[in-house]
Amino acid sequence: MSNFERRKHIHQRVLEHLGEHTNYRTAVHAGEVAEQLGFTLDEVTDAFKTLEQKKQVEVRSPTKIGDPRAAITGLGMEVLAREMPSPAASGGGVQIHNNFHGTANVQQGNHNTMNITTGLAADDVMKLMAQLRGHLGDVPADKKEEAVELIEELELLFREPNPRKSKIKAFLTGLFQLVPAGTSFAADVQRVSDSLNVPLTN
DSSP states (O other), X not given: OOHHHHHHHHHHHHHHHHHHHOOSSOOEEHHHHHHHHTOOHHXXXXXXXHHHHTTSEEEEOOSSSSOOEEEEOHHHHHHHHHHXXXXXXXXXXXXXXXXXXXXXXXXXXXXXXXEEESSSOHHHHHHHHHHHHHTGGXXXXXXXXXXXXXXXXXXHHTTSSSOOHHHHHHHHHHHHTTSOTTSHHHHHHHHHHHHHTXXXXX
8 A cells, every 4th residue: 555545544434433423522532543553643633534524534733732632513514425336336346225114224344334224225325415515505594503503413313323313303303493485495304304204393
């Protein structure tokens, strides 16, 4: 493996690790990531910087002495979702167990797993969430931050082994109530709700 390929591999593994262990509220230290993934601190710190430039992670500098912390962003999650192979291209590398009322388990390699309770493939759900983000302009300015937080919470929830329908319903309902009916954003929320068979609360 060339230096370039190794650096690219490290960046991908770090992004996947952050996708599994962080959200907009929590971040992990570079040293912790290095220890768990078997990389050096310098390699992980370099990955943090590069991924931050791509807006896929948010790096939080240490307040005093210590290594930086980082958390995945919504864009980072979308990148991971897009990179998941489709069922047709699995060739044995992707395992999908899909049941309408069961769990869809999508695994890439040995380290990236997304589980959602739905009849759709995991990447289809994340595409719906990406469309939702694309219509954030419909959300009033004073409620946009709340909308982003709810979307990020949903994206994290869809990555859990057994996400609770009650949580999905609460987050979707919260999003639906942020905008007037008839907007593209409201229609997107309703589409996600219908696709997951999770009715919104009036």
